[in-house]
Amino acid sequence: MRAHEVAASAGVTVFHEPHARVLEGRRLLLIGLVVSAALLVLVTGVGAMLTSEASATDFTAKNLAPSAAHLFGTDWMGRDMLARTLAGLSTSIGIGLVSAVVSSLVALALAAVSALGGRRADAVVSWLIDLVMGIPHIVLLILISYALGRGALGVCVGVAITHWPSLTRVLRAEIMQLREQPFIATSRALGVGGVRLALTHALPCVLPQYLVGLVLLFPHAILHEASITFLGFGLSPETPAIGVILSEAMGYLTAGSWWLAVFPGVALLLVVLLFDRVGSCLRRMMSVEEVQL
Numbered sequence: 001m002r003a004h005e006v007a008a009s010a011g012v013t014v015f016h017e018p019h020a021r022v023l024e025g026r027r028l029l030l031i032g033l034v035v036s037a038a039l040l041v042l043v044t045g046v047g048a049m050l051t052s053e054a055s056a057t058d059f060t061a062k063n064l065a066p067s068a069a070h071l072f073g074t075d076w077m078g079r080d081m082l083a084r085t086l087a088g089l090s091t092s093i094g095i096g097l098v099s100a101v102v103s104s105l106v107a108l109a110l111a112a113v114s115a116l117g118g119r120r121a122d123a124v125v126s127w128l129i130d131l132v133m134g135i136p137h138i139v140l141l142i143l144i145s146y147a148l149g150r151g152a153l154g155v156c157v158g159v160a161i162t163h164w165p166s167l168t169r170v171l172r173a174e175i176m177q178l179r180e181q182p183f184i185a186t187s188r189a190l191g192v193g194g195v196r197l198a199l200t201h202a203l204p205c206v207l208p209q210y211l212v213g214l215v216l217l218f219p220h221a222i223l224h225e226a227s228i229t230f231l232g233f234g235l236s237p238e239t240p241a242i243g244v245i246l247s248e249a250m251g252y253l254t255a256g257s258w259w260l261a262v263f264p265g266v267a268l269l270l271v272v273l274l275f276d277r278v279g280s281c282l283r284r285m286m287s288v289e290e291v292q293l
Contacts (some may be wrong), residue, residue, distance in 0.1 A: 001279065033281040047090025054079065054087035054240040063252075066258065066259050073259040076252060085264045088241040089271055095152060096221035099159035103221070104214040107164040108206075111171035112198040115179055125172070129165045137162050141224055142233045153285045155234045159221045167213040175205045215279040219272040226268060242268045 058078035066073045072081035114125035133139070141158040148154035178184065178201070187197060229236040229243025236246055242264050249260035 003252055008237065012052075013128055015282075028283050029281045033278055033285070036277045037280070040271070040274055040278070043086065043095045045092050045117065047086035047088070049091075050083040051090070051240065052086045054083040055109055055238075056083075063255075063257060066263075072263040073257075075248070075257075075260055081245075081259060081263060083255060084240050084245055085242070085267050088242040088245050088264060089267055091241045092222045092225055092268070093157070093218075094273060095155055095225050096218050099156045099163070099221040099225070100155070100217035102160040103163040103217055104210065105214070107167035108171055108203075108210055110164065111168045111175055111206075111265050114168070114172045115175035116202065123233070126170070130167055132162060133165045135278055138223060138227060142231070145228055145233050151234060151236060152239075153224050155228065159188070159224055162224075163220055163274050167210075168218065170209060170213060174201050174209055178205050189261060212279055212283045215275065215282055218275040218279075222268070222272060222275070 013091065056079065060078065061070070061076040062076050063076050064070055064074040064078075070080055072085055075084070076081055110128070111213070112124045114165035119146075140162050141155075145243035146163060148157055184197065184201060187201065211230050217259065224239070225234060226243040229241050230247045234243055235241045237248070245264045246261055249257070249264070252260055
Protein backbone atom coordinates (compact mmCIF):
# COMPACT_ATOMS: atom_id res chain seq x y z
CA MET A 1 0.00 0.00 0.00
CA ARG A 2 1.27 3.46 -0.89
CA ALA A 3 2.13 6.08 1.69
CA HIS A 4 -0.75 8.41 0.83
CA GLU A 5 -3.23 5.49 0.96
CA VAL A 6 -1.96 4.54 4.43
CA ALA A 7 -2.31 8.13 5.58
CA ALA A 8 -5.80 8.38 4.13
CA SER A 9 -6.88 5.14 5.86
CA ALA A 10 -5.57 6.56 9.11
CA GLY A 11 -7.76 9.64 8.76
CA VAL A 12 -4.95 12.06 7.88
CA THR A 13 -5.67 14.71 5.25
CA VAL A 14 -3.08 14.55 2.53
CA PHE A 15 -2.62 17.24 -0.12
CA HIS A 16 -1.42 16.23 -3.54
CA GLU A 17 1.80 17.86 -4.64
CA PRO A 18 0.21 20.28 -7.15
CA HIS A 19 -2.32 21.40 -4.54
CA ALA A 20 0.45 21.86 -1.96
CA ARG A 21 2.39 24.00 -4.43
CA VAL A 22 -0.68 26.15 -5.03
CA LEU A 23 -1.15 26.64 -1.29
CA GLU A 24 2.51 27.51 -0.85
CA GLY A 25 2.35 29.96 -3.74
CA ARG A 26 -0.73 31.65 -2.29
CA ARG A 27 0.96 31.88 1.10
CA LEU A 28 4.02 33.57 -0.39
CA LEU A 29 1.84 35.96 -2.39
CA LEU A 30 -0.14 36.83 0.73
CA ILE A 31 3.06 37.49 2.69
CA GLY A 32 4.38 39.75 -0.08
CA LEU A 33 1.05 41.57 -0.25
CA VAL A 34 0.90 42.17 3.51
CA VAL A 35 4.53 43.30 3.76
CA SER A 36 4.22 45.72 0.83
CA ALA A 37 0.96 47.17 2.12
CA ALA A 38 2.39 47.54 5.64
CA LEU A 39 5.42 49.44 4.30
CA LEU A 40 3.17 51.80 2.37
CA VAL A 41 1.00 52.45 5.44
CA LEU A 42 4.12 53.02 7.53
CA VAL A 43 5.55 55.54 5.05
CA THR A 44 2.23 57.37 4.86
CA GLY A 45 1.80 57.55 8.64
CA VAL A 46 5.36 58.61 9.41
CA GLY A 47 5.31 61.20 6.63
CA ALA A 48 2.07 62.71 7.93
CA MET A 49 3.60 63.06 11.41
CA LEU A 50 6.72 64.78 9.99
CA THR A 51 4.88 67.48 8.03
CA SER A 52 5.78 70.28 10.44
CA GLU A 53 9.36 69.08 10.83
CA ALA A 54 9.74 68.97 7.04
CA SER A 55 9.16 72.74 6.89
CA ALA A 56 11.41 73.63 9.84
CA THR A 57 14.42 75.69 8.71
CA ASP A 58 17.89 75.90 10.27
CA PHE A 59 20.26 78.12 8.30
CA THR A 60 23.19 77.03 10.47
CA ALA A 61 22.88 73.54 8.99
CA LYS A 62 22.20 74.29 5.34
CA ASN A 63 23.56 72.23 2.40
CA LEU A 64 24.89 69.47 4.62
CA ALA A 65 25.79 66.18 2.96
CA PRO A 66 24.22 62.94 4.26
CA SER A 67 25.49 62.07 7.73
CA ALA A 68 24.41 60.34 10.93
CA ALA A 69 22.59 63.49 12.06
CA HIS A 70 20.84 63.98 8.68
CA LEU A 71 20.61 60.70 6.80
CA PHE A 72 19.40 62.37 3.59
CA GLY A 73 21.33 65.61 4.16
CA THR A 74 19.83 69.09 4.31
CA ASP A 75 18.82 71.63 1.67
CA TRP A 76 19.76 75.31 1.18
CA MET A 77 17.41 76.33 4.01
CA GLY A 78 18.66 73.73 6.47
CA ARG A 79 15.56 71.58 6.18
CA ASP A 80 16.05 67.88 6.85
CA MET A 81 15.68 66.02 3.57
CA LEU A 82 14.62 62.75 5.20
CA ALA A 83 11.65 64.48 6.83
CA ARG A 84 10.83 66.32 3.60
CA THR A 85 11.05 63.13 1.55
CA LEU A 86 8.76 61.17 3.89
CA ALA A 87 6.30 64.08 4.09
CA GLY A 88 6.37 64.39 0.30
CA LEU A 89 5.70 60.67 -0.13
CA SER A 90 2.79 60.90 2.30
CA THR A 91 1.33 63.78 0.31
CA SER A 92 1.76 61.93 -2.99
CA ILE A 93 0.21 58.74 -1.61
CA GLY A 94 -2.76 60.68 -0.22
CA ILE A 95 -3.41 62.45 -3.51
CA GLY A 96 -2.89 59.20 -5.40
CA LEU A 97 -5.38 57.43 -3.12
CA VAL A 98 -8.14 60.00 -3.67
CA SER A 99 -7.48 60.26 -7.40
CA ALA A 100 -7.31 56.50 -7.98
CA VAL A 101 -10.50 55.80 -6.02
CA VAL A 102 -12.47 58.48 -7.88
CA SER A 103 -11.06 57.39 -11.24
CA SER A 104 -11.83 53.71 -10.58
CA LEU A 105 -15.41 54.51 -9.54
CA VAL A 106 -15.88 56.48 -12.76
CA ALA A 107 -14.49 53.53 -14.72
CA LEU A 108 -16.82 51.07 -12.96
CA ALA A 109 -19.90 53.23 -13.52
CA LEU A 110 -19.15 53.86 -17.19
CA ALA A 111 -18.35 50.19 -17.80
CA ALA A 112 -21.71 49.16 -16.32
CA VAL A 113 -23.56 51.80 -18.36
CA SER A 114 -21.76 50.73 -21.54
CA ALA A 115 -22.35 47.00 -21.08
CA LEU A 116 -25.90 47.10 -19.70
CA GLY A 117 -27.33 50.34 -21.10
CA GLY A 118 -27.86 49.42 -24.73
CA ARG A 119 -26.17 50.30 -28.01
CA ARG A 120 -26.45 54.07 -27.69
CA ALA A 121 -24.95 54.09 -24.21
CA ASP A 122 -22.15 51.80 -25.39
CA ALA A 123 -21.43 54.09 -28.35
CA VAL A 124 -21.28 57.18 -26.13
CA VAL A 125 -18.95 55.55 -23.60
CA SER A 126 -16.72 54.19 -26.37
CA TRP A 127 -16.51 57.67 -27.88
CA LEU A 128 -15.54 59.14 -24.50
CA ILE A 129 -12.84 56.51 -24.05
CA ASP A 130 -11.37 57.22 -27.48
CA LEU A 131 -11.54 60.96 -26.86
CA VAL A 132 -9.69 60.87 -23.53
CA MET A 133 -7.13 58.32 -24.71
CA GLY A 134 -6.49 60.35 -27.85
CA ILE A 135 -5.11 63.25 -25.80
CA PRO A 136 -1.70 62.80 -24.11
CA HIS A 137 -2.12 62.34 -20.35
CA ILE A 138 0.37 64.96 -19.31
CA VAL A 139 -1.16 67.63 -21.59
CA LEU A 140 -4.69 66.97 -20.36
CA LEU A 141 -3.48 66.89 -16.77
CA ILE A 142 -1.79 70.27 -17.10
CA LEU A 143 -4.85 71.84 -18.75
CA ILE A 144 -7.26 70.56 -16.09
CA SER A 145 -4.99 71.41 -13.18
CA TYR A 146 -4.30 74.90 -14.51
CA ALA A 147 -8.00 75.53 -15.20
CA LEU A 148 -8.86 74.61 -11.60
CA GLY A 149 -6.22 76.87 -10.10
CA ARG A 150 -3.65 74.10 -9.55
CA GLY A 151 -3.20 72.88 -5.98
CA ALA A 152 -4.38 69.55 -4.55
CA LEU A 153 -7.90 69.92 -6.00
CA GLY A 154 -6.65 70.54 -9.52
CA VAL A 155 -4.23 67.61 -9.37
CA CYS A 156 -6.83 65.20 -7.94
CA VAL A 157 -9.47 66.15 -10.51
CA GLY A 158 -6.96 66.03 -13.35
CA VAL A 159 -5.64 62.59 -12.44
CA ALA A 160 -9.14 61.23 -11.79
CA ILE A 161 -10.47 62.44 -15.15
CA THR A 162 -7.55 61.14 -17.22
CA HIS A 163 -6.94 57.67 -15.74
CA TRP A 164 -10.27 55.85 -16.06
CA PRO A 165 -10.35 54.76 -19.77
CA SER A 166 -8.06 51.70 -19.56
CA LEU A 167 -9.84 50.26 -16.53
CA THR A 168 -13.20 51.00 -18.15
CA ARG A 169 -12.27 48.88 -21.14
CA VAL A 170 -11.27 45.95 -18.94
CA LEU A 171 -14.40 46.10 -16.79
CA ARG A 172 -16.64 46.61 -19.83
CA ALA A 173 -15.25 43.45 -21.44
CA GLU A 174 -15.85 41.48 -18.23
CA ILE A 175 -19.45 42.71 -17.92
CA MET A 176 -20.05 42.01 -21.63
CA GLN A 177 -19.08 38.37 -21.04
CA LEU A 178 -21.25 38.28 -17.94
CA ARG A 179 -24.23 39.66 -19.89
CA GLU A 180 -24.31 36.53 -22.04
CA GLN A 181 -24.86 34.26 -19.05
CA PRO A 182 -28.31 32.60 -18.71
CA PHE A 183 -29.06 34.06 -15.28
CA ILE A 184 -28.76 37.60 -16.68
CA ALA A 185 -31.35 36.79 -19.37
CA THR A 186 -33.58 35.22 -16.72
CA SER A 187 -33.28 38.31 -14.52
CA ARG A 188 -34.20 40.58 -17.44
CA ALA A 189 -37.19 38.37 -18.27
CA LEU A 190 -38.36 38.71 -14.67
CA GLY A 191 -38.29 42.49 -14.97
CA VAL A 192 -35.06 43.27 -13.11
CA GLY A 193 -33.85 46.75 -14.06
CA GLY A 194 -30.41 47.72 -15.31
CA VAL A 195 -29.34 49.42 -12.08
CA ARG A 196 -30.28 46.40 -9.99
CA LEU A 197 -28.53 44.08 -12.44
CA ALA A 198 -25.37 46.15 -12.14
CA LEU A 199 -25.44 46.23 -8.34
CA THR A 200 -26.49 42.66 -7.60
CA HIS A 201 -24.94 40.73 -10.50
CA ALA A 202 -22.27 42.69 -12.36
CA LEU A 203 -20.53 44.35 -9.41
CA PRO A 204 -19.85 41.16 -7.37
CA CYS A 205 -18.51 39.37 -10.45
CA VAL A 206 -16.09 42.10 -11.53
CA LEU A 207 -15.02 43.10 -8.02
CA PRO A 208 -11.68 41.19 -8.20
CA GLN A 209 -10.74 42.86 -11.49
CA TYR A 210 -11.87 46.20 -10.10
CA LEU A 211 -9.68 45.89 -6.99
CA VAL A 212 -6.63 44.92 -9.03
CA GLY A 213 -7.24 47.80 -11.41
CA LEU A 214 -7.69 50.21 -8.49
CA VAL A 215 -4.36 49.23 -6.96
CA LEU A 216 -2.57 49.48 -10.31
CA LEU A 217 -3.93 53.01 -10.79
CA PHE A 218 -1.92 54.22 -7.78
CA PRO A 219 1.54 54.20 -9.44
CA HIS A 220 0.22 56.16 -12.43
CA ALA A 221 -1.54 58.67 -10.20
CA ILE A 222 1.54 59.24 -8.03
CA LEU A 223 3.94 59.59 -10.96
CA HIS A 224 1.66 61.98 -12.85
CA GLU A 225 1.11 64.07 -9.72
CA ALA A 226 4.87 64.35 -9.24
CA SER A 227 5.35 65.11 -12.95
CA ILE A 228 2.98 68.06 -13.22
CA THR A 229 4.12 69.38 -9.83
CA PHE A 230 7.71 69.21 -11.06
CA LEU A 231 6.69 71.22 -14.13
CA GLY A 232 5.03 73.85 -11.93
CA PHE A 233 1.37 73.06 -12.73
CA GLY A 234 0.55 71.00 -9.65
CA LEU A 235 0.95 71.54 -5.94
CA SER A 236 2.15 74.86 -4.54
CA PRO A 237 5.88 75.31 -3.72
CA GLU A 238 5.05 75.51 -0.01
CA THR A 239 3.75 71.94 -0.03
CA PRO A 240 6.31 69.25 0.89
CA ALA A 241 5.73 67.13 -2.20
CA ILE A 242 8.21 65.02 -4.19
CA GLY A 243 7.59 67.04 -7.34
CA VAL A 244 8.33 70.28 -5.49
CA ILE A 245 11.47 68.82 -3.91
CA LEU A 246 12.83 67.58 -7.24
CA SER A 247 11.99 70.84 -8.99
CA GLU A 248 13.81 72.90 -6.35
CA ALA A 249 16.79 70.51 -6.35
CA MET A 250 17.48 71.08 -10.05
CA GLY A 251 19.07 74.45 -9.31
CA TYR A 252 21.58 72.98 -6.85
CA LEU A 253 22.79 69.86 -8.63
CA THR A 254 25.57 71.75 -10.41
CA ALA A 255 26.83 72.89 -6.99
CA GLY A 256 27.36 69.27 -5.96
CA SER A 257 24.22 68.81 -3.83
CA TRP A 258 23.33 65.51 -5.44
CA TRP A 259 21.44 64.22 -2.40
CA LEU A 260 18.68 66.78 -2.91
CA ALA A 261 17.43 64.87 -5.97
CA VAL A 262 18.80 61.34 -5.61
CA PHE A 263 17.16 60.32 -2.32
CA PRO A 264 13.67 61.76 -3.05
CA GLY A 265 13.77 60.30 -6.57
CA VAL A 266 14.77 56.84 -5.37
CA ALA A 267 12.17 56.98 -2.60
CA LEU A 268 9.44 57.82 -5.13
CA LEU A 269 10.59 54.95 -7.34
CA LEU A 270 10.47 52.50 -4.41
CA VAL A 271 6.94 53.58 -3.46
CA VAL A 272 5.78 53.10 -7.05
CA LEU A 273 7.39 49.65 -7.13
CA LEU A 274 5.67 48.75 -3.85
CA PHE A 275 2.29 49.65 -5.30
CA ASP A 276 3.11 47.64 -8.40
CA ARG A 277 4.08 44.72 -6.16
CA VAL A 278 0.75 44.91 -4.32
CA GLY A 279 -1.15 44.94 -7.60
CA SER A 280 0.87 42.04 -9.01
CA CYS A 281 0.28 39.95 -5.87
CA LEU A 282 -3.45 40.63 -6.01
CA ARG A 283 -3.63 39.73 -9.70
CA ARG A 284 -1.71 36.49 -9.21
CA MET A 285 -3.84 35.53 -6.22
CA MET A 286 -6.98 36.07 -8.28
CA SER A 287 -5.51 33.92 -11.05
CA VAL A 288 -4.74 31.13 -8.60
CA GLU A 289 -8.28 31.22 -7.27
CA GLU A 290 -9.73 31.08 -10.78
CA VAL A 291 -7.55 28.07 -11.63
CA GLN A 292 -8.70 26.31 -8.46
CA LEU A 293 -12.34 27.00 -9.25
